[in-house]
Every structure is written in C-alpha cells, then in structure tokens.
Amino acid sequence: xxxxxLLEPPRPSDLAKFRExxxxxxxxxxxxxxEFDWEAPLDRKRHTVITIPALRKFxxxxxxxxxxxxxxxxxxxxxxxxxxxALGTAVAKGKxxxxxxxxxxxxxxxxxxxxxLNSYAGNLPYELEREKFLRLRDRIEQTFDAAPLxxxxxxYGLGPRTAEILTExxxxxxxxxxxxxxxxxxxGPNYRQHPLQPYWADPxxxxxxxxxxxxxxGPLRQIGNVLYPHLWRAPQVRGVLARTGLLERxxxxxxxxxxxxxxxxxxxxxxxxxxVLVFSFHSPSLAPGHTPYVRNDEDLDALYxxxxxxxxFLAQRGVKPTSVADIMASVELA
Numbered sequence: 213x214x215x216x217x218l219l220e221p222p223r224p225s226d227l228a229k230f231r232e233x234x235x236x237x238x239x240x241x242x243x244x245x246x247e248f249d250w251e252a253p254l255d256r257k258r259h260t261v262i263t264i265p266a267l268r269k270f271x272x273x274x275x276x277x278x279x280x281x282x283x284x285x286x287x288x289x290x291x292x293x294x295x296x297x298a299l300g301t302a303v304a305k306g307k308x309x310x311x312x313x314x315x316x317x318x319x320x321x322x323x324x325x326x327x328x329l330n331s332y333a334g335n336l337p338y339e340l341e342r343e344k345f346l347r348l349r350d351r352i353e354q355t356f357d358a359a360p361l362x363x364x365x366x367x368y369g370l371g372p373r374t375a376e377i378l379t380e381x382x383x384x385x386x387x388x389x390x391x392x393x394x395x396x397x398x399x400g401p402n403y404r405q406h407p408l409q410p411y412w413a414d415p416x417x418x419x420x421x422x423x424x425x426x427x428x429x430g431p432l433r434q435i436g437n438v439l440y441p442h443l444w445r446a447p448q449v450r451g452v453l454a455r456t457g458l459l460e461r462x463x464x465x466x467x468x469x470x471x472x473x474x475x476x477x478x479x480x481x482x483x484x485x486x487x488v489l490v491f492s493f494h495s496p497s498l499a500p501g502h503t504p505y506v507r508n509d510e511d512l513d514a515l516y517x518x519x520x521x522x523x524x525f526l527a528q529r530g531v532k533p534t535s536v537a538d539i540m541a542s543v544e545l546a
Contacts, residue, residue: 215376216414218386218421219334221405228410228420229544230487237534238489238526239422240274240281241387242267243313243364245495246288247502254317254326264294266498271302273516277523280306280535283495284313284364284387287320290351303356309536311362312349312383316369319344329399334371342377349381362422362536364388369400375413384540386413387490389423392461408486410543417545425490426463427480429473464491466518467505474518475525482529488539489531491522 244267246259267283274281289295302308316333317326323340324330333341345363352360363378365388378386394402406423413419462469462477469477481489496502497515506512526533534542 215373216379216419217372218370218375218389218413219372219401222407222411222413222421226411226413227407228412228487230542231544234487234542235530235532236482236485236487236489237532237538238491239534239536239539240279241311241364241424241490241492242270242281242283243286243366243492243494244283244289245286245313245315245366246318247496250504254328254331256317256322256326259288259318261288261292261294263496263499263502264289264292264298267298267495270498271299271308273519275302275307277527277533279523279533280308282309282311282362282536284311284362285348285352285355285360286313286315286318286366287348287351288315288318289495290348290355296355300356303358306537309362310352310356310358311360311364311385311387311536312345312352313364313366314345314348315366316341316344319348321347331367332369332371332395332400333365334369334374334401335399336371338371338373338377341371341374342380345377346381361385361540362387367400368393368395368403368424375419379414379418383419385420385422385536387422387424389421390426390463391423392426392428392463408481408484410488410539420539420543422488422490422539424463424492425477425481425486426461427477427484429460429462429476429480464489465493466515467493467497467503471518471521474522478522478525478529478531482531488534489526 246261248259314333362385363383368388368390370388389403389406391403391406391408394404396402410422413421462473497506500508
C-alpha cells in the first residue's frame with residue numbers, strides 16, 4: 213500500500229485544527245545554507261559558509277521581539293564549526309530551533325549527477341533520498357545536540373515518498389510546500405492547488421504539513437490561481453496587473469517583496485483566517501553580496517527594517533510568534 217504523498221493536495225478533512233485559544237500566529241523560518249552563485253550551474257564544491265556568523269545578529273534581533281526562529285540547516289552549514297558557535301546557545305536555551313533542509317548536490321552520499329532535475333531531492337531514487345536525509349539529520353543532531361523535528365526540501369523539492377522518509381525518522385512537520393508556486397518547468401513540483409492552511413500528510417496524523425505563506429492581493433485575487441499559470445510567459449502583463457493593483461502574488465519573505473507588499477499580504481492571510489503565517493528567507497541574505505536581494509550595507513539595513521516593521525505590525529494585530537514545539541503542542545490530533 214503506497215504511503216502518504218505530499219505532492220498531492222490534501223482532502224478537506226485533512227486540514228489541521230488547533231486548540232482553543234491558539235488564535236493566529238506566525239513563525240519565522242530561515243533556509244540556513246551555504247553561499248553560492250545563484251546565476252551559475254549548481255556545483256558540489258564551489259560554495260562557502262562565511263555568512264554563518266551573521267546568524268548571531270539576526271538571532272539577537274529576533275530575541276528582542278520574543279521571536280523563536282527556526283533555522284533549517286543544510287549539510288555544509290551543519291558540518292561547519294561556525295554553526296554551533298552562532299546558534300548553539302540559543303538552541304540550547306529554547307530561543308531558536310533547528311530543522312533539516314536538504315540540498316542534495318552538497319549532501320553526501322554523492323552518488324548522483326549534479327543537474328537541475330537532481331537538485332530536487334524528491335526526484336532521486338528513494339534509497340538515495342533517504343540516505344542523504346538520514347546523514348544530514350544525524351549531522352545536525354550531532355552539531356546542536358538537538359533532534360530536528362521540521363523539514364524543508366531544498367528548492368521545495370518534495371518527492372512521492374518524502375513523507376515516508378520523514379515519518380520513519382520521527383519528523384513532526386514538513387514545510388516544503390510553497391503554495392501558489394509551480395516548479396514543474398524545471399522538473400520540480402507543482403504546488404498551485406495546495407492550500408495555505410496546515411494539514412495532515414498521513415491518516416495517522418504523524419506528519420503535519422506547514423505550507424509557506426503566499427497570498428494573492430487585489431480585486432482579481434479570488435481567481436489568482438486561474439490567472440497566474442496563463443501569465444507565467446507574460447511577465448509584462450503580470451507587472452501591469454501588480455502595478456495597477458488588480459492582482460499581485462505576495463509571498464511572506466523580505467526577498468523581492470517590499471514591507472508594504474508584505475503588510476498587505478499579512479492582512480489578507482489574517483482576514484482569511486489562516487492559523488499560522490509562515491515567513492521564510494535565505495540565510496546568506498544576512499550579509500551583503502551573497503544573494504540578489506542584499507547587495508550592499510543599505511540592502512542589509514533595509515532587510516532588518518523589513519522585519520522590524522513586520523514584527524511591529526503583527527504585534528499590533530495581536531498575532532503572536534509561534535515555534536515548532538508550540539505548534540505541535542497546540543495542534544489537535546483527533
């Protein structure tokens with residue numbers, strides 16, 4: 213009998229419910245990874261980990277707002293001596309959490325060809341995907357003396373048996389589904405029909421899916437999922453719709469999304485009753501010159517200002533921060 217398949221949208225009965233009083237909350241997830249050239253072909257060896265110490269400043273910043281970030285760690289970071297120095301104390305004190313993020317091209321064993329199709333871990337043979345995950349999970353646990361309970365596939369690359377792997381090794385949450393996005397043109401998954409609400413991936417309710425939050429904003433937002441696939445090859449039309457305020461797709465990230473846009477996105481998500489808002493970004497953006505989003509010191513200041521505005525706005529709307537531990541303690545199993 214086939215196991216749960218996270219590539220398939222859930223049934224309405226699979227949507228998760230939370231205990232009374234949980235309300236609406238938000239979680240900050242950080243794709244904590246090596247630095248590499250985003251414009252160049254993927255390479256196993258051409259990367260660095262020099263931005264890891266910058267995590268300490270972001271951690272301190274979050275602590276000032278009572279936010280417990282979730283750092284989704286990939287192999288080069290887990291294997292670096294900088295990782296425990298930057299985050300070990302915060303994790304030990306419960307002020308930060310660690311999870312697994314699998315970039316297969318830099319995660320042993322290196323048995324596959326490095327190419328775009330194989331960069332989605334779910335496209336690998338089941339045994340290889342499983343072994344890469346297991347080695348990475350064990351390395352993270354060794355580095356931080358904490359068992360990771362949440363997973364995100366690098367490039368959001370789930371496969372038909374990823375949920376089986378996660379449940380085998382006791383992961384409680386997957387957060388790989390990027391609802392409203394379609395990566396099938398490059399061999400990845402299509403998440404356009406997946407919901408934003410958390411849902412159970414399996415009938416036994418052992419694995420909770422926590423999709424990243426992306427909303428449509430504007431008068432045409434109710435048909436955004438119908439329109440957007442047709443606009444993919446017409447970026448100028450997408451731009452016109454966004455500039456005129458008719459339709460805009462807003463992922464909750466500081467990368468490529470202004471604070472004003474993100475605030476609109478938060479309003480939509482809250483007004484639609486979403487119980488958990490999932491924010492995300494890439495850790496190399498915490499230092500200038502490593503991602504297209506933070507090229508200089510001014511961009512880095514703007515990134516921190518983005519978070520400051522979002523945290524302040526969420527507090528004004530009565531939305532409290534949450535964490536993996538809090539979510540698992542609050543979700544109803546029955």
